[in-house]
Amino acid sequence: MSPDLDRKETTMDHSPVIRKLRFVDIPKAVRMIVAAMENDPTIHYFRDTSDAKADYWQKKWKYNMAIILANAIRKDEAWTVGDVYACLVFEPADQTEDILDKLVYGMLRIFNRTVAPQLYSRQQKRRGAEWKVKSEEAIRVTLGGRKRSMWYLAELATHPDHQGHGFGSALVRSFTERVDKHGGLSWLMSSNIENTAFYNSLGFITKAEIPLGDSDPDWHGPPVVNSLMIRDVSEKETLV
Numbered sequence: 001m002s003p004d005l006d007r008k009e010t011t012m013d014h015s016p017v018i019r020k021l022r023f024v025d026i027p028k029a030v031r032m033i034v035a036a037m038e039n040d041p042t043i044h045y046f047r048d049t050s051d052a053k054a055d056y057w058q059k060k061w062k063y064n065m066a067i068i069l070a071n072a073i074r075k076d077e078a079w080t081v082g083d084v085y086a087c088l089v090f091e092p093a094d095q096t097e098d099i100l101d102k103l104v105y106g107m108l109r110i111f112n113r114t115v116a117p118q119l120y121s122r123q124q125k126r127r128g129a130e131w132k133v134k135s136e137e138a139i140r141v142t143l144g145g146r147k148r149s150m151w152y153l154a155e156l157a158t159h160p161d162h163q164g165h166g167f168g169s170a171l172v173r174s175f176t177e178r179v180d181k182h183g184g185l186s187w188l189m190s191s192n193i194e195n196t197a198f199y200n201s202l203g204f205i206t207k208a209e210i211p212l213g214d215s216d217p218d219w220h221g222p223p224v225v226n227s228l229m230i231r232d233v234s235e236k237e238t239l240v
């Protein structure tokens with residue numbers, strides 16, 4: 001199924017019609033992702049600290065997301081279903097940053113280093129730093145030099161009102177079809193261990209787990225586990 005601008009939600013065989021996300025969809029897409037991620041354990045860990053200042057974290061997250069979506073849209077790397085019921089953002093393999101990428105990511109980096117630390121609470125900063133160290137290490141060890149040549153499934157969400165209708169899996173299948181056409185590997189970072197079965201059913205296998213909170217004095221729950229998952233069709237035979 002290739003993404004097009006058809007507004008119908010399903011095809012004759014009732015599979016969802018996937019279309020490109022458009023700039024005009026951005027506000028709705030941000031609201032949809034925020035709603036979908038409301039109960040995400042990783043978002044909860046980063047955002048809902050006991051010393052959180054107002055809703056700065058949430059605001060910054062939304063702005064970041066809008067910028068990332070806009071950059072993905074201009075490169076045709078963001079897809080949706082129907083009236084933005086679900087959304088997927090990806091990065092193809094072997095990408096070289098163009099001038100706009102450099103500008104966008106440069107601006108985000110500067111903002112993250114200068115403004116964000118003023119807005120975040122002590123615990124939020126510590127948890128952000130924990131994520132940076134642990135995720136970079138897991139990516140280095142697990143993907144290493146392969147990362148550049150792999151496709152990245154950067155974002156996936158379905159609005160809570162529309163979950164369970166096959167939109168999420170249809171979006172992922174469109175992505176993996178695109179990857180397979182080019183003959184490559186793909187990876188993602190799952191922020192919710194409960195999604196493992198969903199991603200397994202689409203061919204992604206957990207290769208590394210990143211526990212958050214295991215040494216955080218202000219976190220009293222079990223570690224929040226993120227999973228680095230890889231889809232490698234050559235491993236398919238050994239999965240079944």
Ligand SMILES: CC(C)(COP(=O)(O)OP(=O)(O)OC[C@H]1O[C@@H](n2cnc3c(N)ncnc32)[C@H](O)[C@@H]1OP(=O)(O)O)[C@@H](O)C(=O)NCCC(=O)NCCS
Pocket residue numbers: 036037040086156157158159162163164165166167168169170189190191192194195196197198
């Ligand atoms: C994960 C998510 C994107 C799935 O999207 P969706 O549109 O509901 O998925 P689908 O309807 O295509 O589901 C396909 C199948 O996976 C199952 N499934 C969906 N989410 C699941 C989950 N969290 N755990 C186990 N199975 C799940 C569905 O029951 C369905 O199974 P079936 O075909 O046997 O009925 C959606 O639940 C979501 O947005 N969750 C919140 C945000 C999130 O976790 N995003 C991913 C961050 S890594």
